[in-house]
Amino acid sequence: MRRAVCPGSFDPVTLGHLDIVGRASAIYDEVTVAVLVNKKKSSLFTVEERIELLREVTAHYGNVVVDSFHGLLVDYCRTKDIPVIVKGLRAISDFDYELQMAQMNHGLAGVETLFMTTNPLYSFLSSSLVKEVATYGGDVSGLVPPHVHTVLLERLARV
Ligand code: PNS
Numbered sequence: 250m251r252r253a254v255c256p257g258s259f260d261p262v263t264l265g266h267l268d269i270v271g272r273a274s275a276i277y278d279e280v281t282v283a284v285l286v287n288k289k290k291s292s293l294f295t296v297e298e299r300i301e302l303l304r305e306v307t308a309h310y311g312n313v314v315v316d317s318f319h320g321l322l323v324d325y326c327r328t329k330d331i332p333v334i335v336k337g338l339r340a341i342s343d344f345d346y347e348l349q350m351a352q353m354n355h356g357l358a359g360v361e362t363l364f365m366t367t368n369p370l371y372s373f374l375s376s377s378l379v380k381e382v383a384t385y386g387g388d389v390s391g392l393v394p395p396h397v398h399t400v401l402l403e404r405l406a407r408v
Pocket of ligand 1: 256257258259285320321322323349350351353354
């Protein structure tokens with residue numbers, strides 16, 4: 250079975266993430282969306298909430314599973330027997346850091362990284378920007394799945 254992982258913080262999942270996950274699911278037999286548990290980084294949604302949202306929005310793919318991981322991504326890949334990381338590249342500004350991580354992950358454990366160019370519709374999109382724009386009342390309804398949009402507005406109204 251050909252497996253790949255799409256790792257990230259997904260706080261929350263955007264249409265940009267979903268575009269990459271969906272395209273990866275067409276190439277691999279099984280795609281794991283892996284949410285990093287990072288206690289040092291403050292987040293709007295808990296890991297459990299992020300996983301639940303991801304499960305909802307990826308359910309229709311049939312070959313996508315959602316999980317969380319601690320520590321090094323390559324250790325998670327080794328445990329789950331996943332040889333490939335799939336990442337979206339939005340712009341040249343992503344490239345430097347992504348290249349470093351890809352080379353490090355390959356050097357550490359031989360795990361390959363496949364970069365997909367993001368759909369230009371989402372090349373400016375990030376979870377952080379979605380949260381910032383939504384915080385100040387900007388319309389992000391075209392940037393996240395409908396249920397995520399609802400939950401995001403509810404959460405922001407409470408913080
Ligand atoms: O959505 P993000 O926050 O940009 O995702 C970054 C992520 C989770 C892919 C990256 O930080 C990661 O892989 N972290 C796990 C820790 C690790 O393996 N670090 C070494 C990378 S070479």
